[in-house]
Amino acid sequence: MNATHSSQDAILRIRDLSAGYGLVQVLQSVSLDVRTAEFLALVGGNGAGKTTLLRTLSGLLPVQSGTIEWNGRPVGGLTPDTIFRLGIVQVPEGRQLFPRMSVQDNLLMGAYRRDDKAEVRADLDKVYGLFPRMAERRRQLAGSMSGGEQQMCAMARALMARPRLLLVDEMSLGLAPIIVDQLMENLIEIRDQGVTILLVEQDIHLALAAADRAYVLETGRIVREGPARDLIEDPELKRAYLGV
Numbered sequence: 001m002n003a004t005h006s007s008q009d010a011i012l013r014i015r016d017l018s019a020g021y022g023l024v025q026v027l028q029s030v031s032l033d034v035r036t037a038e039f040l041a042l043v044g045g046n047g048a049g050k051t052t053l054l055r056t057l058s059g060l061l062p063v064q065s066g067t068i069e070w071n072g073r074p075v076g077g078l079t080p081d082t083i084f085r086l087g088i089v090q091v092p093e094g095r096q097l098f099p100r101m102s103v104q105d106n107l108l109m110g111a112y113r114r115d116d117k118a119e120v121r122a123d124l125d126k127v128y129g130l131f132p133r134m135a136e137r138r139r140q141l142a143g144s145m146s147g148g149e150q151q152m153c154a155m156a157r158a159l160m161a162r163p164r165l166l167l168v169d170e171m172s173l174g175l176a177p178i179i180v181d182q183l184m185e186n187l188i189e190i191r192d193q194g195v196t197i198l199l200v201e202q203d204i205h206l207a208l209a210a211a212d213r214a215y216v217l218e219t220g221r222i223v224r225e226g227p228a229r230d231l232i233e234d235p236e237l238k239r240a241y242l243g244v
């Protein structure tokens with residue numbers, strides 16, 4: 001595998017990254033580039049280390065070794081707050097909304113770091129344009145909505161932070177296929193508006209169908225990378241993940 005090619009336009013550049021929990025090393029020398037304004041998928045089975053990678057990128061887990069560069073600047077070891085301010089924003093696994101707050105208050109929580117009130121208002125309208133269902137339900141308690149609506153709310157909240165890179169963890173988990181298709185369309189639209197996307201997904205077929213490029217992670221190591229349409233045709237991946 002050649003992980004070093006065409007990294008000039010990488011917004012995020014990860015080299016030989018090892019990370020995990022205490023003495024436990026989960027990620028084993030991971031190298032990965034996220035290119036500006038692409039929709040990148042990181043796929044792999046249960047326990048492969050996908051969430052561990054996102055948590056390390058967000059500064060929630062320490063870097064054991066290796067480097068993470070954001071626009072050429074090292075960001076490994078910075079605090080989660082600093083990383084968030086740089087524009088790296090996570091939509092966490094399980095959504096983690098404030099269930100007893102309204103949809104709109106959840107969205108405003110995404111902008112709590114911003115003091116440009118007029119622009120926050122304008123962004124709220126923009127986000128409601130992208131997720132009309134959230135506009136309809138702006139006064140409803142977030143915890144009372146369906147799983148798909150809660151996922152939309154979590155994505156909309158992240159957008160209120162004006163991310164440059166959106167990290168999305170297991171968006172499809174537990175949702176009906178028709179809802180997942182809608183959410184994938186939303187991600188593509190967000191990408192088209194210039195936000196770079198890194199989607200982590202167990203459902204490799206789903207991710208490869210929507211993403212521009214993908215990496216496959218197995219027990220903490222990258223075992224494949226390439227354009228999503230090539231990986232869909234990869235015979236070994238078909239055997240291992242796609243059941244054909």
Ligand SMILES: Nc1ncnc2c1ncn2[C@@H]1O[C@H](COP(=O)(O)OP(=O)(O)OP(=O)(O)O)[C@@H](O)[C@H]1O
Nearest residue numbers: 021024026044045046047048049050051052053202
């Ligand atoms: N808090 C923790 N402490 C110790 N080990 C952990 C912790 N969280 C996860 N692990 C271990 O790290 C490994 C990778 O877990 P991780 O959650 O990153 O996988 P994943 O690819 O996100 O899986 P899934 O698709 O199930 O979400 C697993 O072996 C897991 O048991």
Ligand SMILES: [Mg+2]
Nearest residue numbers: 050051093170
């Ligand atoms: Mg996970």
